[in-house]
Amino acid sequence: MSYYIDIDQCGPMYLDALIKIKNEIDPTLTFRRSCREGICGSCAMALDGRHHLACIFQYPRNLDPSFIYPLNMQTVVKDLVVDMTMFYSQYKSIEPYLKRKTLKAKDQKEYIQTIEDRAKIDGLYECVLCNSCSSSCPSYWWHPNEFQGPSILMQTFRWVIDSRDEFREERLEKVGNDMKIGECEQLGSCSANCPKQLNPRKAIKELKELYEEYKKTKELKTVTVLEEVEKIESAHH
Numbered sequence: 237m238s239y240y241i242d243i244d245q246c247g248p249m250y251l252d253a254l255i256k257i258k259n260e261i262d263p264t265l266t267f268r269r270s271c272r273e274g275i276c277g278s279c280a281m282a283l284d285g286r287h288h289l290a291c292i293f294q295y296p297r298n299l300d301p302s303f304i305y306p307l308n309m310q311t312v313v314k315d316l317v318v319d320m321t322m323f324y325s326q327y328k329s330i331e332p333y334l335k336r337k338t339l340k341a342k343d344q345k346e347y348i349q350t351i352e353d354r355a356k357i358d359g360l361y362e363c364v365l366c367n368s369c370s371s372s373c374p375s376y377w378w379h380p381n382e383f384q385g386p387s388i389l390m391q392t393f394r395w396v397i398d399s400r401d402e403f404r405e406e407r408l409e410k411v412g413n414d415m416k417i418g419e420c421e422q423l424g425s426c427s428a429n430c431p432k433q434l435n436p437r438k439a440i441k442e443l444k445e446l447y448e449e450y451k452k453t454k455e456l457k458t459v460t461v462l463e464e465v466e467k468i469e470s471a472h473h
């Protein structure tokens with residue numbers, strides 16, 4: 237569908253243009269939006285060739301046409317609305333919340349972090365789960381049911397390195413088993429398409445390194461346990 241609007245009578249963002257079209261020309265035009273300030277992540281779409289949040293991205297103020305599409309390679313429900321069901325269930329599967337094994341001490345209200353530990357999750361916690369990165373990732377296009385995609389992997393990393401979380405090993409175990417992290421080819425399309433200027437490519441690289449370290453430690457532990465078992469057995473013979 238093509239629409240013509242008077243940009244002198246319209247706000248500067250792509251979302252302003254879409255709302256103007258919906259209000260004045262075509263009430264059936266369907267898109268998601270909520271916060272209008274880049275926080276809820278619901279207005280992600282392909283805007284003149286790149287993924288962005290329509291509420292915080294300005295359209296060019298010239299007479300050239302603008303092209304607006306739904307997020308790439310996603311099932312379209314209607315117009316600019318894509319089906320996010322799988323994305324949300326993948327997010328749920330990583331248990332994206334603080335998990336502890338030790339109980340709080342009496343009268344303890346908070347889990348304190350050092351300033352340095354807190355700084356480690358900068359650039360990760362700001363993710364608004366818009367799915368712009370994953371839907372621009374070729375590995376995610378090819379097998380979204382197996383490879384979890386940059387957004388989910390970056391959020392996994394965010395919990396793995398949180399000094400307050402006590403399920404680091406279990407989270408890393410999952411990375412190897414279910415998440416197919418090896419499918420990431422480090423192309424960087426995810427980071428180039430993140431409207432919040434985050435860097436999922438780098439987060440996945442660091443998560444891969446942590447996973448490799450974890451795997452080595454686990455192998456060493458297994459070898460040590462086997463050696464102990466052998467010693468005990470030979471002592472009994």
Ligand code: SF4
Nearest residue numbers: 363364366367369430
């Ligand atoms: S990393 Fe960026 S593009 Fe990916 S879901 Fe988060 S905010 Fe959106």
Ligand code: FES
Nearest residue numbers: 270271272277291
């Ligand atoms: S409307 Fe919330 S991020 Fe755009």
